[in-house]
Amino acid sequence: MSLAAVLARLDRDLDTNARRLFDWLAIPSISTDRAYAGDVRRAAAHLVDDLRSMGFEAAARPTPGHPVVVGHRRRPGRPHVLFYGHYDVQPVDPLELWTNPPFEPRIVEIEPGRKAIVARGAADDKGQIMTFLEACRATIAETGDLPISLTVLVEGEEENGSINLPAFVEANRAELQADLALVCDTGMWDRGRPQITSSLRGLLYEEIIVRAADRDLHSGHFGGTAQNPIHILARIIASLHDAGGRVAVPHFYEGVHETGANRLAQWEALGLTEADFLGTVGLKFAAGEKDRTLIEKIQARPTCDCNGIWGGYTGEGTKTVIPGEARAKVSFRLVHDQDPQAIQQNFRAFVAAQIPPDCSVEFIGYKGSRAVQVREDSPELRKAVAALKEEWGVEPVVLGHGGSIPIVGDFKRVLDLDALLIGWGLDDDRIHSPNEKYDLANFHKGQRSWARIIDALGT
Amino acid sequence: MSLAAVLARLDRDLDTNARRLFDWLAIPSISTDRAYAGDVRRAAAHLVDDLRSMGFEAAARPTPGHPVVVGHRRRPGRPHVLFYGHYDVQPVDPLELWTNPPFEPRIVEIEPGRKAIVARGAADDKGQIMTFLEACRATIAETGDLPISLTVLVEGEEENGSINLPAFVEANRAELQADLALVCDTGMWDRGRPQITSSLRGLLYEEIIVRAADRDLHSGHFGGTAQNPIHILARIIASLHDAGGRVAVPHFYEGVHETGANRLAQWEALGLTEADFLGTVGLKFAAGEKDRTLIEKIQARPTCDCNGIWGGYTGEGTKTVIPGEARAKVSFRLVHDQDPQAIQQNFRAFVAAQIPPDCSVEFIGYKGSRAVQVREDSPELRKAVAALKEEWGVEPVVLGHGGSIPIVGDFKRVLDLDALLIGWGLDDDRIHSPNEKYDLANFHKGQRSWARIIDALGT
Numbered sequence: 001m002s003l004a005a006v007l008a009r010l011d012r013d014l015d016t017n018a019r020r021l022f023d024w025l026a027i028p029s030i031s032t033d034r035a036y037a038g039d040v041r042r043a044a045a046h047l048v049d050d051l052r053s054m055g056f057e058a059a060a061r062p063t064p065g066h067p068v069v070v071g072h073r074r075r076p077g078r079p080h081v082l083f084y085g086h087y088d089v090q091p092v093d094p095l096e097l098w099t100n101p102p103f104e105p106r107i108v109e110i111e112p113g114r115k116a117i118v119a120r121g122a123a124d125d126k127g128q129i130m131t132f133l134e135a136c137r138a139t140i141a142e143t144g145d146l147p148i149s150l151t152v153l154v155e156g157e158e159e160n161g162s163i164n165l166p167a168f169v170e171a172n173r174a175e176l177q178a179d180l181a182l183v184c185d186t187g188m189w190d191r192g193r194p195q196i197t198s199s200l201r202g203l204l205y206e207e208i209i210v211r212a213a214d215r216d217l218h219s220g221h222f223g224g225t226a227q228n229p230i231h232i233l234a235r236i237i238a239s240l241h242d243a244g245g246r247v248a249v250p251h252f253y254e255g256v257h258e259t260g261a262n263r264l265a266q267w268e269a270l271g272l273t274e275a276d277f278l279g280t281v282g283l284k285f286a287a288g289e290k291d292r293t294l295i296e297k298i299q300a301r302p303t304c305d306c307n308g309i310w311g312g313y314t315g316e317g318t319k320t321v322i323p324g325e326a327r328a329k330v331s332f333r334l335v336h337d338q339d340p341q342a343i344q345q346n347f348r349a350f351v352a353a354q355i356p357p358d359c360s361v362e363f364i365g366y367k368g369s370r371a372v373q374v375r376e377d378s379p380e381l382r383k384a385v386a387a388l389k390e391e392w393g394v395e396p397v398v399l400g401h402g403g404s405i406p407i408v409g410d411f412k413r414v415l416d417l418d419a420l421l422i423g424w425g426l427d428d429d430r431i432h433s434p435n436e437k438y439d440l441a442n443f444h445k446g447q448r449s450w451a452r453i454i455d456a457l458g459t
Numbered sequence: 460m461s462l463a464a465v466l467a468r469l470d471r472d473l474d475t476n477a478r479r480l481f482d483w484l485a486i487p488s489i490s491t492d493r494a495y496a497g498d499v500r501r502a503a504a505h506l507v508d509d510l511r512s513m514g515f516e517a518a519a520r521p522t523p524g525h526p527v528v529v530g531h532r533r534r535p536g537r538p539h540v541l542f543y544g545h546y547d548v549q550p551v552d553p554l555e556l557w558t559n560p561p562f563e564p565r566i567v568e569i570e571p572g573r574k575a576i577v578a579r580g581a582a583d584d585k586g587q588i589m590t591f592l593e594a595c596r597a598t599i600a601e602t603g604d605l606p607i608s609l610t611v612l613v614e615g616e617e618e619n620g621s622i623n624l625p626a627f628v629e630a631n632r633a634e635l636q637a638d639l640a641l642v643c644d645t646g647m648w649d650r651g652r653p654q655i656t657s658s659l660r661g662l663l664y665e666e667i668i669v670r671a672a673d674r675d676l677h678s679g680h681f682g683g684t685a686q687n688p689i690h691i692l693a694r695i696i697a698s699l700h701d702a703g704g705r706v707a708v709p710h711f712y713e714g715v716h717e718t719g720a721n722r723l724a725q726w727e728a729l730g731l732t733e734a735d736f737l738g739t740v741g742l743k744f745a746a747g748e749k750d751r752t753l754i755e756k757i758q759a760r761p762t763c764d765c766n767g768i769w770g771g772y773t774g775e776g777t778k779t780v781i782p783g784e785a786r787a788k789v790s791f792r793l794v795h796d797q798d799p800q801a802i803q804q805n806f807r808a809f810v811a812a813q814i815p816p817d818c819s820v821e822f823i824g825y826k827g828s829r830a831v832q833v834r835e836d837s838p839e840l841r842k843a844v845a846a847l848k849e850e851w852g853v854e855p856v857v858l859g860h861g862g863s864i865p866i867v868g869d870f871k872r873v874l875d876l877d878a879l880l881i882g883w884g885l886d887d888d889r890i891h892s893p894n895e896k897y898d899l900a901n902f903h904k905g906q907r908s909w910a911r912i913i914d915a916l917g918t
Contacts, residue, residue, distance in 0.1 A: 403679025
């Protein structure tokens, strides 16, 4: 059986594969710092060479920023998979908190019997990319080919907001056409249980500017007679949620689907408590909607948060000012079929109705993206679940993620592509922080998992 | 009649008196800028010399900051008046907006038939002080003495928060003992009608810090489950007023007296409209308590304003953060017998009751001062009203002021001294701004008014 041979090769080649990853990790491809632009190009070229060595037709493609690496290994008639990752990394400050230099990767025993690769990019995202590519390399070596048609798309600006990627995808729409996207920038439920991220929340981000008097006023003279824009804004923010914790913007819940009892029961069985989830950040009790379970709130319910508020005097000491304006930033996380445009309209009308007649409001609209939902009845999802169960011996968790990965929305919008989000990150990986690490076991079993998934997708 | 002679002398000497004021205005006594410390001392010495030339026992008295000028012209057995003013001035930036150099005073015709002295300090407060002292000088010249015992207290740090004056008053309590304080740092109702300020509001100033998670959180991960301190704070600020505009802190209105119908009718007769009062700052409709008249709200009702609020991300663009804390500064203007200590306690309890069990609140208390009320049945007030009516031909307005002049509270607290607040400032004097001015007519008729008041107080 060829899959067994592939898995055996991955077991044998673990050290070799780790050293190959080390060579790439040693290139400081920090995308947000112009000083590293040459290193970013070098990291792209390194990947192109590696892809070519595996038989890919690959190139570093120019953008107005850092290049995008695209590689194809076509197998006409087979399912076509688009794999996405990013080869750029976060800055490394504060450098003095690193135990080892961030671009001198090494294997460290972080607790008895548990080894990890420590370096910037170990988990986010070079390590995750190589986990997938080693599975491909072993499959090709043992079987002579991949059972799927594969396009690899690896950008160099994810840590800088993927600013040039959507335009690149638009411009290369025909070339990037596929049947399914694989996204590896995610994590496991815990060290023993893999996770398939089945949804990502959408996002609507708005700034509100409430204006009253045409200048700052002295509260001794005008207190009690002039409108105070901070009061108006505070009432608006306070009115965004009702007493039950629901978002009070009219029609906000249109397009939100109820989670089935079975699915809720599965989530409950995971046993995540409020104390576990919130205790890590110094809180105890879940806020938000009163009649929803914790996991449901995290990933299947929409939310609204004020992310910033400011107005008046914010320095040391006192100033008795009634400011002329006050501002707030408000974002909504969206799920299922919620329509960001409709919510933006309803939100703005809801706010405007609370503005006194001699005051005014201005809105700045930043972002609107729909939620991304993986079809739970898709054959690809079922194949991935079975492959993961085979490798790990437990049922994988199929769970939404509360955040947003905008490129997944772009794949859907531009390429009409559903995504399967599978990754081997852990909560303690310290991505974006000093001493970023990637468990060696995850690197290893992640390769084996991908080999199984690739095999399953090809049949 | 000797008062007639005093008034005639003031008419004759107007040019001479203006030139004398010019000499003092030419000294740039900017108290908040160390570079001008020598000029501040020079301005104090200038005043000491002038007081001595009028027969005062006077000296510039040291403080940890700029000196306080104290002068006595005692007349045992006569009513003892303590006159307060300040010889320091505001900075002059932006200098390029001044039509004339700020310390080269001159008389400018600001509209046909209306002349004004233009210089930094012309109105605030050197011009006001000299308006009073010229009345004293003319009275002494024509009658050989003042009909009252007079202590002059002129500080050099009013524009720097009078930081050393309360301690100075405490330390010289016996020397400064008097029967009545005269404070000249106020204004007229309009160019034709003088005003006696009958009350000043007290002040309570608090900062609230609401803390939730022990770090900033990502709203994708924690939105909808973690407490957002901005939401908590917004609800608190929104809860400070009820739907009728009343302050909702329990027991807040204890000690607030209802204004009598007669007094309300007098205020209404002044004909101040919401459009007049608020139109100058771009507003139209009075906010605040729904069932109160405009003037009542300005000066006889307590208020609450949020003077500053901040939390989360306040820069350009977007950040989906749930901050660990949010802050606000809240001040209360107090009237009549409201007790700042009791209100502070009730306010803090009111806020604390709205904090979720896994969050916390901290308070920073800055200031608490009671309102100052002039006894409306006092013989001094009646004498001043009659004197002003005689000079101006109209009934003076007796009206509270919405702001606070802390030293007036200190006079009451330390010296048990009631104050009479009379001044000749106008709303268009541009104090603290470029091209500060003082109407020549106000300088002139102000001197005549003080001569009449001094005469009346002495009998």
